[in-house]
Amino acid sequence: MLTPDAALRRILDALRPRAPLQGERVPLAEARGRALAEAVVAGRPSPPFDNASMDGYALRAADAPAPGAGLPVAFDVFAGAPADRPLPPGACCRIFTGAAIPPGADAVEMQEEVERRGRRAIFRRAAVKGRFVRAAGAELREGAVALPRGAVVDAGAVGLLAALGRTEVAVHRRPRVAILATGSELVPVDGALRPGQIRDSNSHALAAACREAGAEPTLLPIAGDEAEALDRALAGAALADVLLTSGGVSVGERDLVRPALERAGFSLDFWRVAMRPGKPVAFGASPRAAVFGLPGNPASALVTFELFVRPALRALAGLPGNGRAVLPARLAVPWAKPAGLTVFLRARARVEAGALWVEPLATQESGHLTSVTGHQALAVLPAGAERLRRGARVSAILVAPPTLDPAAPSDLA
The missing domain is CATH 2.170.190.11 (Molybdopterin biosynthesis moea protein, domain 3.)
Structure with missing residues (x-):
């Protein structure tokens, strides 16, 4: 099995020929958060006069x-x-x-x-x-590059573009993502439940994660565990840059997604990663799109999205990295884990006495949505460790700002 780092390298290497996506012109009001597909040149000095x-x-x-x-x-x-x-x-x-x-x-x-x-x-x-x-031109001379190609448009850049008289700008297109939930047990969120059925939550969670990563998601109809249903559903992803499936990529008799993807023209690169949660995750590509086969358990789907899909979508959009801070942290409680697997604990994060502490949520069950609700970090427990003591040094991927200890002194006071 690949390590998580090796899997991500394989993904980004495979996407490099098609990333970033081509540019499109958008109104200035829609440019924030997008990567420029052109260099913006000052047409006059700034300021224009002393x-x-x-x-x-x-x-x-x-x-x-x-x-x-x-x-x-x-x-x-x-x-x-x-x-x-x-x-x-x-x-x-x-x-x-x-x-x-x-x-x-x-x-x-x-x-x-x-x-x-x-x-x-x-x-x-x-x-x-x-x-x-x-002085005239002290900020920008006429003809100077005000914003380079690839720069991410923030609020200040929007103001600079406005000052330069730009009402629209060329930015890299947002990736189009088709999301397919699979499983005969699933019904739409507004559907009536029969015995043995559950509502599709993964599609909506993944769509929210796609939007937060800068992509445009489309939900495909749920496909049951039948080859014909999967083939029909995959035909609806023809215009997508990325296809996300959830469920059906493991090794069970009804896990039919992998062969369906191959029939649809996708060549799978890998389908297992040495991690928890999310070991049965697949990645591949066709000439027109990339595909991620995510696990069906909600926590596994969202953690693998965070680690693999999010940086891939940002690369396609021309955005740098994964957009997350990765910081050294200390584990707030002792933890035991299997050797050989990198474990990602959903955790709350707090700054205390100058150190970042991560405290795992009460549940880490991959089937529990509460294990991916309200966390601020993924605490990364290394593959080689089995027992970590309280205070052990780990890495923390911050997905939200940490809580600051109110009793700690502040330079802003």
């Missing part, structure tokens, strides 16, 4: 070389108005933040350092050339 970074007085620095210099106030300059007249020699002007520096001025003094006496301004300190002046 302007004041403080409310105060614009002057020639040479006219106030020492504290106590007094200059007449020639006029006022407000933000949004052009600097349409030069500053007379030996004078200053009242200026406001963002207003254009008038020709002849080369410094601004903040109003707190100026005493106003009628139409004269008395400067409490020597002026310095360039002080509180934002």
